[in-house]
Amino acid sequence: xxxxxxxxxxxxxxxxxxxxDFAPYKKILTTLGKSNPRIVVLGxxxxxxxxxxxxxxxxxERFFNIGTAEANEINIAVGLAIEGEIPFVHSFGxxxxxxxxxxxxxxxxxxxxxxxxxxxxxxxxxRLGPTHxxxxxxxxxxxxxxxxxxxxxxxxxxxxxxxxxxxxxxPVYIRMMRREVPKIFDSKKYQFQIGKAVQIQEGKxxxxxxxxxxxxxxxxxxLKLEKKGIFPTLLHIxxxxxxxxxxxxxxxxxxxxxxxxxxxxxxxxxxSTIAEIIAEKGFDITLVRMGLQNEFATPGTPDYxxxxxxxxxxxxxxxxxxxxxxxxxxxxxxxx
Amino acid sequence: xxKSVIELKKIARKIRVLIIxxxxxxxxxxxxxxxxxxxxxxxxxxxxMNHDPKNPKWPQRDRFILSKGHCVPAQYAALALCxxxxxxxxxxxxxxNSPLQGHPDMTRTTGLEISSxxxxxxxxxxxxxxxxxxxxxKDYRVYVxxxxxxxxEGQVWEAAMSAAHYKLDNLxxxxxxxxxxxxxxxxxxxNVSPLQSKWTAFGWNVLEIDGNNMExxxxxxxxxxxxxxxxxxxxxxxxKGKGVSFMEGVVGFHGVAPTKEECEKALKELQEEVI
Ligand SMILES: Cc1ncc(C[n+]2csc(CCOP(=O)(O)OP(=O)(O)O)c2C)c(N)n1
Ligand SMILES: [Mg+2]
Numbered sequence: 357x358x359x360x361x362x363x364x365x366x367x368x369x370x371x372x373x374x375x376x377d378f379a380p381y382k383k384i385l386t387t388l389g390k391s392n393p394r395i396v397v398l399g400x401x402x403x404x405x406x407x408x409x410x411x412x413x414x415x416x417e418r419f420f421n422i423g424t425a426e427a428n429e430i431n432i433a434v435g436l437a438i439e440g441e442i443p444f445v446h447s448f449g450x451x452x453x454x455x456x457x458x459x460x461x462x463x464x465x466x467x468x469x470x471x472x473x474x475x476x477x478x479x480x481x482x483r484l485g486p487t488h489x490x491x492x493x494x495x496x497x498x499x500x501x502x503x504x505x506x507x508x509x510x511x512x513x514x515x516x517x518x519x520x521x522x523x524x525x526x527p528v529y530i531r532m533m534r535r536e537v538p539k540i541f542d543s544k545k546y547q548f549q550i551g552k553a554v555q556i557q558e559g560k561x562x563x564x565x566x567x568x569x570x571x572x573x574x575x576x577x578x579l580k581l582e583k584k585g586i587f588p589t590l591l592h593i594x595x596x597x598x599x600x601x602x603x604x605x606x607x608x609x610x611x612x613x614x615x616x617x618x619x620x621x622x623x624x625x626x627x628s629t630i631a632e633i634i635a636e637k638g639f640d641i642t643l644v645r646m647g648l649q650n651e652f653a654t655p656g657t658p659d660y661x662x663x664x665x666x667x668x669x670x671x672x673x674x675x676x677x678x679x680x681x682x683x684x685x686x687x688x689x690x691x692x
Numbered sequence: 693x694x695k696s697v698i699e700l701k702k703i704a705r706k707i708r709v710l711i712i713x714x715x716x717x718x719x720x721x722x723x724x725x726x727x728x729x730x731x732x733x734x735x736x737x738x739x740x741m742n743h744d745p746k747n748p749k750w751p752q753r754d755r756f757i758l759s760k761g762h763c764v765p766a767q768y769a770a771l772a773l774c775x776x777x778x779x780x781x782x783x784x785x786x787x788x789n790s791p792l793q794g795h796p797d798m799t800r801t802t803g804l805e806i807s808s809x810x811x812x813x814x815x816x817x818x819x820x821x822x823x824x825x826x827x828x829x830k831d832y833r834v835y836v837x838x839x840x841x842x843x844x845e846g847q848v849w850e851a852a853m854s855a856a857h858y859k860l861d862n863l864x865x866x867x868x869x870x871x872x873x874x875x876x877x878x879x880x881x882x883n884v885s886p887l888q889s890k891w892t893a894f895g896w897n898v899l900e901i902d903g904n905n906m907e908x909x910x911x912x913x914x915x916x917x918x919x920x921x922x923x924x925x926x927x928x929x930x931x932k933g934k935g936v937s938f939m940e941g942v943v944g945f946h947g948v949a950p951t952k953e954e955c956e957k958a959l960k961e962l963q964e965e966v967i
Binding site for chain 2: 404
């Protein structure tokens with residue numbers, strides 16, 4: 357991840373510079389455990405990898421390693437939740453969604469049970485190949501009634517979201533980053549809220565909408581664009597569901613092109629939700645969806661994969677410029 | 693052509709050497725479970741299974757499914773030594789665009805029967821192949837290797853039930869009983885024992901062996917071949933990290949590659965091993 361100076365201190369929510377925070381989830385989960393004895397934690401033989409080991413050491417009586425048995429893990433959590441505990445249930449994003457979809461659908465979502473699903477290593481950040489790349493997790497969870505779906509951008513959002521998720525009555529799926537996590541939002545000035553988008557820059561004609569870690573690349577892209585005298589609107593949406601419709605409608609009234617950027621397939625999550633909203637309201641807007649197109653990704657490192665699937669800051673710059681050119685019938689002159 | 697036990701042991705050692713080299717070169721991967729399963733994989737590819745590296749899709753070939761897909765470096769090494777592909781390819785493990793990725797991908801690698809990496813699914817696929825063999829009156833056998841942590845997945849037991857139900861005596865499963873999974877000892881995380889009586893109750897012919905002992909592996913495979921009506925499970929007591937003293941029984945070497953220094957130490961040990 358780049359540690360490029362954002363230089364966007366003009367936006368009050370952002371830090372001046374992207375920082376790194378080590379294992380924010382591990383810390384907040386332990387803090388939450390201290391203040392709320394109802395929090396129980398379940399793992400599936402991925403303790404360290406999902407950063408629940410510290411909770412286990414602090415609260416062994418409310419920690420359960422179910423082993424390599426995710427379906428059992430989900431339904432044990434259901435039992436715990438019915439009895440009034442607040443289970444946080446862990447595995448990699450692929451296993452905690454795809455593998456146990458019906459258990460989640462019927463026992464969690466359909467009954468609106470208070471189970472919190474935490475899926476580690478989102479999308480192309482996984483180095484373990486396609487069996488371990490959660491590229492459809494948001495789509496799967498979004499399609500379930502009652503489910504709240506969160507794709508946080510950074511360490512600040514993670515630390516702020518977890519206590520809110522614990523308070524929230526009902527099932528939640530959150531994607532989780534581990535180890536070195538970028539910190540973009542200033543935790544003193546920004547407050548994450550479930551269901552609220554945040555506008556980072558107000559521009560015209562073109563809007564970029566990001567979810568999850570793609571905010572990082574979008575910020576460096578807007579910096580590069582700024583140097584060329586181009587100012588797109590930048591809206592960040594970390595709650596995929598329920599999505600902040602008012603914020604999207606407000607934006608849609610002002611722009612002609614929307615570019616969505618997600619660390620996910622372009623189907624079923626951010627891009628699709630925006631498409632549905634603008635189509636249903638009859639907006640005359642061109643939508644460009646950046647993300648994994650209709651394909652499974654290859655194995656690789658995150659850097660390699662984000663390049664390969666055209667999700668870098670430069671790819672965003674290119675998309676914005678070509679959208680602008682289209683709007684201006686190719687007559688636009690752009691500074692280098 | 694039958695190989696002597698000594699020859700097989702030497703091949704197993706060669707496979708271990710290659711595992712260490714590949715993982716060190718890749719800088720990531722799973723040494724522990726690859727080393728524990730190395731003898732079983734050697735016995736299958738170099739003695740027990742009918743297969744033809746020149747004709748990988750030969751319809752009569754015996755099938756091998758590595759359900760615990762994270763240990764595929766052991767299988768890659770065996771495939772290379774058999775001649776399915778060049779040995780040099782092994783050093784491209786986990787590199788961009790290499791056919792040899794961290795988890796088995798049947799669409800990329802010659803000689804793999806299925807893709808895996810998500811645990812607990814291989815035995816079901818093996819059942820399907822064994823049923824097809826019976827239906828098509830082909831006399832190939834199907835071998836499936838699973839981890840002892842892996843068998844915590846409920847699907848394994850659904851498959852176990854099916855195999856007995858369909859009397860799949862052409863199916864033989866191995867449990868690489870190395871007593872460790874990612875988070876620690878299997879018995880502490882989610883105890884799977886007693887295995888013998890569980891599999892017996894599920895209708896399987898159960899054999900229990902030292903899974904790092906070549907003679908015992910071979911004998912068990914012959915017994916399995918001669919068993920009629922029931923599928924056979926070979927509960928193979930093994931040592932995770934087998935052959936490299938500082939990896940043996942060490943949970944930390946589940947998914948961490950050796951460093952350069954560790955690699956040298958490991959290779960030295962393996963080369964000095966008396967066979
Ligand atoms: C469905 C699924 N859940 C979790 C994982 C993550 N995982 C990879 S290896 C492993 C432990 C497996 O232990 P075991 O089967 O004993 O393997 P071995 O000791 O032979 O390496 C786990 C949990 C996975 N690959 N698939
Ligand atoms: Mg094991």
